[in-house]
Amino acid sequence: MSKDWNNRTKAVHGGIRRSQYGEVSEAIFLTQGFVYDTAEAAEARFIEAGREEFIYARYGNPTVAMFEDRIAALEGAEDAFATASGMAAVSGALSAMLKAGDHVVASRALFGSCLYVLEEVLTRFGVEVTFVDGTDLDQWRAAMRADTSLVFFESVSNPTLEVIDIRAVCEIAHKVGALVVVDNVFATPVFSKAIEQGADVVVYSATKHIDGQGRALGGVILGARDFIRGTIEPYMKHTGGSMSPFTAWIMLKGLETMHLRVNAQADSALAIADALAGHDALARVIYPGHPSHAQNALSDAQMTKGGTVLSIDLAQGQAAAFRFLNALKLCTISNNLGDAKTIVTHPATTTHQRLPDDQKQSLGITRGLVRISVGIEDPQDLVSDIRQALDAAS
Numbered sequence: 001m002s003k004d005w006n007n008r009t010k011a012v013h014g015g016i017r018r019s020q021y022g023e024v025s026e027a028i029f030l031t032q033g034f035v036y037d038t039a040e041a042a043e044a045r046f047i048e049a050g051r052e053e054f055i056y057a058r059y060g061n062p063t064v065a066m067f068e069d070r071i072a073a074l075e076g077a078e079d080a081f082a083t084a085s086g087m088a089a090v091s092g093a094l095s096a097m098l099k100a101g102d103h104v105v106a107s108r109a110l111f112g113s114c115l116y117v118l119e120e121v122l123t124r125f126g127v128e129v130t131f132v133d134g135t136d137l138d139q140w141r142a143a144m145r146a147d148t149s150l151v152f153f154e155s156v157s158n159p160t161l162e163v164i165d166i167r168a169v170c171e172i173a174h175k176v177g178a179l180v181v182v183d184n185v186f187a188t189p190v191f192s193k194a195i196e197q198g199a200d201v202v203v204y205s206a207t208k209h210i211d212g213q214g215r216a217l218g219g220v221i222l223g224a225r226d227f228i229r230g231t232i233e234p235y236m237k238h239t240g241g242s243m244s245p246f247t248a249w250i251m252l253k254g255l256e257t258m259h260l261r262v263n264a265q266a267d268s269a270l271a272i273a274d275a276l277a278g279h280d281a282l283a284r285v286i287y288p289g290h291p292s293h294a295q296n297a298l299s300d301a302q303m304t305k306g307g308t309v310l311s312i313d314l315a316q317g318q319a320a321a322f323r324f325l326n327a328l329k330l331c332t333i334s335n336n337l338g339d340a341k342t343i344v345t346h347p348a349t350t351t352h353q354r355l356p357d358d359q360k361q362s363l364g365i366t367r368g369l370v371r372i373s374v375g376i377e378d379p380q381d382l383v384s385d386i387r388q389a390l391d392a393a394s
């Protein structure tokens with residue numbers, strides 16, 4: 001792979017290892033293990049396996065290595081470790097990096113499972129967590145302590161689409177020597193490269209835009225080579241959250257078309273935000289790439305497009321939101337995002353249900369809020385479907 005290739009080329013050719021048959025499409029090495037020519041060769045590989053030497057699929061696999069190298073090239077990271085899901089990436093990265101007595105500062109607007117890991121799991125192991133309003137740099141500054149070892153945030157939050165200033169927060173964290181882990185799912189490596197903006201570690205749920213076609217769960221942790229191979233790989237390979245070779249193949253094929261998909265999805269998301277702005281039934285239309293978004297300037301500076309997701313807030317609350325969801329004919333009710341199909345979600349009763357009401361309220365997860373993950377369908381068809389469902393709901 002040439003370092004000079006542009007991202008769209010890396011997405012198609014990055015990381016390829018061809019077998020002796022010279023296959024065009026990447027091979028799936030659907031095997032749990034590998035044979036050794038001799039007992040001595042087995043011993044030597046267990047002492048130290050090179051990047052092209054494999055032992056057991058939980059440790060690594062050629063198809064998984066192809067995916068890791070391709071996504072690392074796209075993100076501009078030295079290396080990557082592929083995981084069984086996005087949550088295996090988040091919980092794996094945090095668990096591998098933290099120890100009892102450490103202090104973490106995290107933004108409060110997080111996906112429900114990320115909040116669970118921070119609030120319920122890490123605290124049981126003696127890690128202290130301080131939550132801040134991630135959009136307020138003064139709160140980040142005030143929360144930092146001499147013993148703060150890690151900072152965690154979603155660069156664009158789920159589902160209220162707050163944008164966190166990656167460069168500024170990294171600068172604040174690095175001043176006290178803390179490492180920064182960014183969940184960059186909503187931004188995708190196409191719109192924003194968090195490592196280039198100062199993050200030490202980036203995590204993705206590959207289930208979202210990387211697959212992009214709703215087929216498999218997966219995740220990835222990206223960072224410096226010594227960190228990935230020295231800290232993440234031992235933790236992941238011994239605790240079991242590795243990606244399967246079949247999933248890696250799906251994700252490799254997903255990466256090939258990711259640029260085309262997410263650019264089209266973001267253009268449609270902006271067109272829908274434009275079409276819905278000022279609609280009588282809506283209290284808010286939230287899309288980082290739209291001039292009406294409170295952090296539109298930051299979104300434009302940090303991301304090449306505003307992402308593939310917008311949220312709308314039905315002024316008449318949950319009953320209206322449910323009427324809206326049930327009246328949709330094209331968009332489907334589900335809870336994934338980044339898919340080729342447009343997916344609508346009512347976060348207050350599904351993905352963020354477990355949050356207490358006061359927490360939902362402070363995060364802006366109202367009863368009328370509906371998250372729309374925009375797919376690759378014709379944007380006019382999507383606007384028509386959303387408009388007719390809003391009419392039916394009011």
Ligand SMILES: Cc1ncc(COP(=O)(O)O)c(C=O)c1O
Nearest residue numbers: 085086087111158185205207218
């Ligand atoms: C921001 C964010 N991080 C992590 C995850 C977890 O990913 P997965 O479902 O692949 O475990 C999600 C899933 O919705 C997410 O939205």
